[in-house]
Amino acid sequence: MPDTVETETLRGLVLPDRVHRRLYTDSAIFELEMARIFGRCWLFLAHESQIALPGDFIRTRMGREDVIVTRARDGRIHGLVNRCTHRGSQICSVERGNAGGFACPYHAWTFGLDGALNSVPHRQSLPPAFDIKDPRLALAKVPRIESYRGFVFGSLAASGEGLRDFLGPMTDVIDNFVDRAPEGEIEQAGGIARQEYRGNWKLHHENANDTLHPGFVHESSVASARADQRDYAAPAYDGHQTHTQMLSNGFGLREWQGVGLTGYASGHTFMGGFYKAGVLAPDRDDPVWRDYRARLVARHGEEKTARVLGEDRFNNLLYPNVSLNAQYQQIRIVQPLAVDRTRVLAFCFRLKGAPDILFHRAVRFLTNLSSPASMILSDDIEIFERVQTGLSNPAPEWLDQSRGLATDRRGTDGRVQSAGVSELPHRAQYGAWLRYMTEAA
Amino acid sequence: MSVAAADLKAEAEAFLIEEGRLLDAGRFDDWLALFAEDGFYWVPAVPGQADPLNHLSIFYEDKSVLAMRIRRLSHPRAYSALPVPRTAHIVGNVTAGRPADADVDCECRSTLMVAENRGGDRRLWAGQQMHRLRRTEAGLRIVLKRVDLIDCDAAHGILSVPI
Numbered sequence: 001m002p003d004t005v006e007t008e009t010l011r012g013l014v015l016p017d018r019v020h021r022r023l024y025t026d027s028a029i030f031e032l033e034m035a036r037i038f039g040r041c042w043l044f045l046a047h048e049s050q051i052a053l054p055g056d057f058i059r060t061r062m063g064r065e066d067v068i069v070t071r072a073r074d075g076r077i078h079g080l081v082n083r084c085t086h087r088g089s090q091i092c093s094v095e096r097g098n099a100g101g102f103a104c105p106y107h108a109w110t111f112g113l114d115g116a117l118n119s120v121p122h123r124q125s126l127p128p129a130f131d132i133k134d135p136r137l138a139l140a141k142v143p144r145i146e147s148y149r150g151f152v153f154g155s156l157a158a159s160g161e162g163l164r165d166f167l168g169p170m171t172d173v174i175d176n177f178v179d180r181a182p183e184g185e186i187e188q189a190g191g192i193a194r195q196e197y198r199g200n201w202k203l204h205h206e207n208a209n210d211t212l213h214p215g216f217v218h219e220s221s222v223a224s225a226r227a228d229q230r231d232y233a234a235p236a237y238d239g240h241q242t243h244t245q246m247l248s249n250g251f252g253l254r255e256w257q258g259v260g261l262t263g264y265a266s267g268h269t270f271m272g273g274f275y276k277a278g279v280l281a282p283d284r285d286d287p288v289w290r291d292y293r294a295r296l297v298a299r300h301g302e303e304k305t306a307r308v309l310g311e312d313r314f315n316n317l318l319y320p321n322v323s324l325n326a327q328y329q330q331i332r333i334v335q336p337l338a339v340d341r342t343r344v345l346a347f348c349f350r351l352k353g354a355p356d357i358l359f360h361r362a363v364r365f366l367t368n369l370s371s372p373a374s375m376i377l378s379d380d381i382e383i384f385e386r387v388q389t390g391l392s393n394p395a396p397e398w399l400d401q402s403r404g405l406a407t408d409r410r411g412t413d414g415r416v417q418s419a420g421v422s423e424l425p426h427r428a429q430y431g432a433w434l435r436y437m438t439e440a441a
Numbered sequence: 442m443s444v445a446a447a448d449l450k451a452e453a454e455a456f457l458i459e460e461g462r463l464l465d466a467g468r469f470d471d472w473l474a475l476f477a478e479d480g481f482y483w484v485p486a487v488p489g490q491a492d493p494l495n496h497l498s499i500f501y502e503d504k505s506v507l508a509m510r511i512r513r514l515s516h517p518r519a520y521s522a523l524p525v526p527r528t529a530h531i532v533g534n535v536t537a538g539r540p541a542d543a544d545v546d547c548e549c550r551s552t553l554m555v556a557e558n559r560g561g562d563r564r565l566w567a568g569q570q571m572h573r574l575r576r577t578e579a580g581l582r583i584v585l586k587r588v589d590l591i592d593c594d595a596a597h598g599i600l601s602v603p604i
Contacts, residue, residue, distance in 0.1 A: 191486055191497045194596035220516035224509045239505035246509065343596055348497070360494045367497045371486070372597040375513055378521035381599055386520075 005029055007438045014434040016427060017402035021391045023433075024200040030339035037320050037436045038063030042146070042153040042166040044322035044333060045069045045079060047349070049150065049187035050096070055113065058096040061335045061343075062156055067142060068092050068102070069152065072113040079142025079154045080115045091139075095192075102139075115139035149178050150186065169413060170268045173316040177326040179308045182295035182353030186329070190363045193346040193370040195377075199384035201320075201336035202429070204344065207380055208315040208323055209271045209425035211256040212403070214249035217383055221375045222250035238364050244278040245368045246375060259420040263428025265435070267319030271425070273312035273327065279361060282312045282327065288357045295353055317425075319432055329362040332370065340388050346370035401426040446537075453537035453549040456581050457572065461530030461553075464603065469511040472603070476504050477575055477582040482603060484588045499593060499600065507603070514602065522601040526559040532570075545584055546576040553588060555604050566604050567591050 005028050013020035013029075022029055043062050050058045051071040058069050059082065066082040068091075084091050084104040091102045091111065101118060103110045110119045117137045120126070131137075142154040146163035151174055153163050164171065178186055207213060214222075225246035230239065251259075251274060263269040273282060279289075296305045309327075316324045323332045329349040336342055346369075348362040369377055391399075404422025411417060418424040442450070456475075463472040476482070484499040493501040502510065513519050530553065537549035548571065555566040568590040574581040588604055 190495060193486065193497055194594070196596045196598060198598075216518075217520065220513045220519035220522075221509075223516055224513040227512055228505065228509055230505050239503055242502075242506045242509070363495060363497055367499075367501060371497065371499050371600075373484070373500050373600040375510060378599040378601055379519070382521040382523075 010437050014430045017405055018398045018400050019430050021397055024391050027339045034063040040157045041320055042155050042163050045152045045154045047150055047188045055098040070113040077145050078114050079145055081140035085137050111139050115141050149174050170318055173324050173326055176311045181351040182299050185352045186349040188347055189350045190348050195344045195372050197342055197381045197384050199388035201334050201342045203384040204334050205317055205429055206426050209269050211259055211420040217379050218249035221246040241279050241364050242368050244280050248275045256420040261418045261422055261424045263416050263424050265414055267429045267432025269425040269428050270313050270316040273314045288355050292354050292358055328365045450537045453547055454535045457532045457551055461532055465528050465530055473507055473511055475583050477584050480504055480583045481585050482507055487594045521599045526557045526602050529556045545573045547574040
C-alpha cells in the first residue's frame, strides 16, 4: 500500500453519482483524511458549560490527537495535546475534571492550563542551554480556538477561514439551540453516551440524513411499536416517548418525500424533522409544553417564540465531526479511530429556565437513540458494520449515490435542496471531502 | 441466620437462577412475565448512578418499553439481533433482606457474570445486581432489577438483549 495518495488519484475516486470503495477501506486515505479534513476543519471540541470554571478541563479527540480542552485562570480556553514534551507520556488520564495544571506521571514535568512548562525536577542536572520558556517544551497547542454562542471549536491549522465562515448559514442551528432556553443559556448535563463500531466514520454521516433507510433498517422497531396497543394518554413513565420515537421511523415513502434535504458545498447537511406526534411534535400541546412556551414568550415575545419553536430540522451535520438536534437538545460527536473503527459520543443539554420534565425528556431521547442498547441506533450500527464487511470485497469498486441527482435544486446562497428520498447529503458530503482532500496544503 | 432469613435467601437465589435460565434459553416473554406491572429494568451508564431521570442510562425501561424490546427480538429484520445473542448467566454471592418499603417484600443483591456470543463475537458482562421483589399470588415479581456493570461507562458495541 502506498504511503500517500496522489491528488489526481483522489479526484478519480469521487464522482457526482458514485464514490470508490477505497474511501472506506484504504488506510492511506484515512491518514490523509486525518491530515487534510480533521487537520484543517473547525472541529467541535466542547460546550463552554463543560468547562465553566477556571481549571475545568475535558478531553476530546481531533483526528489523531488526544486533546485536553482547558479553561485557564484568566478565563481563556486552550486545547492541549495530551503528550508530555519530555519522554512522551500521556499527562492526563481522566476524561474531565478541575486542576491547577498537569503533572507528568513519569518525571514530574508540570504544565499550566495554557500548556506552558512550569517546572522540571532537578534543574542542576540539565545543560545551561535548557530554557524552561522554550515554546518547544510547552505542550503542543491547538493553534486556533473559537466559540460560537458557547459551542467551542478548534482547528489544527494555524491559518484558514474563521469559524463563522466555516459554519456559514449553519450558525442558525446553534442560534436555535440557544434561543430555546428561557434564560438564554444551555448547559450540558446527563452524562455522555459512548459507542464504538467497526466501520468507517463517514458511514455515520451518510446515514444520518438518509431518508430511504428507515423504512428498511428500522422496520423491526417500528413494527414492535405499532403492535403496542397500550393507551398512552396518561403515561406513568415515558413509554409514550419511546413508543413515539420508534414509530416515527415508520413514515411511508410519500411522507419521507415530504421531508426536505439540504446540503452545502461545505459538506454541512440537514433534513427536515420527522417526529410529528406526541411529546416530540413541534406543535405539541401538553401542560409541560404550555408552561415552557409561556416562559419562552416572556423572553422572546410571541412572534419570535413561534419562529424558534417552529424550526423543525433534524441531524444538522457540521461536517466533519458533529451533528446537532436543537429541538431535542442533542449533540453527537463522531471520532474516527481507524479506517474501519469509529467512536460516537452523544450528550444532551438542559435549557436553563425550562421545566425539569423537558430535561428528563432530553435524557430519555439520548438513552433511546444513543445508548448501545438503543433499539434504533443499534440497527444503524449493525448496517455500518455490514457495509464495512461488504466493502472488504475488492469488487465491485463503486458505491452508487445517484438517487435524486436529476432533481437537486441549487439555491442562491450555495445551498442545494431536494425532496426527501434523495442522496443529496451524500453528494454534498463527498463534494466537500474531495475539496478538502485535494486542496493544496 | 434465622430460619426465616435463610428461607428468604434460598427463595431469592432460586428466583435469580431461574431468571438467568429464562434469558439463556431465549424465553424472553417468560422473563418479562417476572416483572410486576410497575416494574423497571435499569442498567446505569455510570458507577453509582443515583438517578435514572436526570442522567442517561444504558437501559431504563418500564414494562411497556421492555415488551417492545422483546417483541422486536422476534422480528425477522431486527438486524442488530440477528442472530439473537446466546448467553450464559451465572449468579452468585446472593444476599437477601426485607426492606422497609411497603410495596417490596425482598431486596436481594448478587454478583452477575454473563458470557454472550453473537455470530462468533464473544463478550463478558460482569457486575453487581440488585433485585427489589414483591410477593404476589403468582410468586415473586420484579419491581426493580438494577445491573451495575463494572464497565458501564466504557464505549460499547451493540447491546440488543437484556443482561
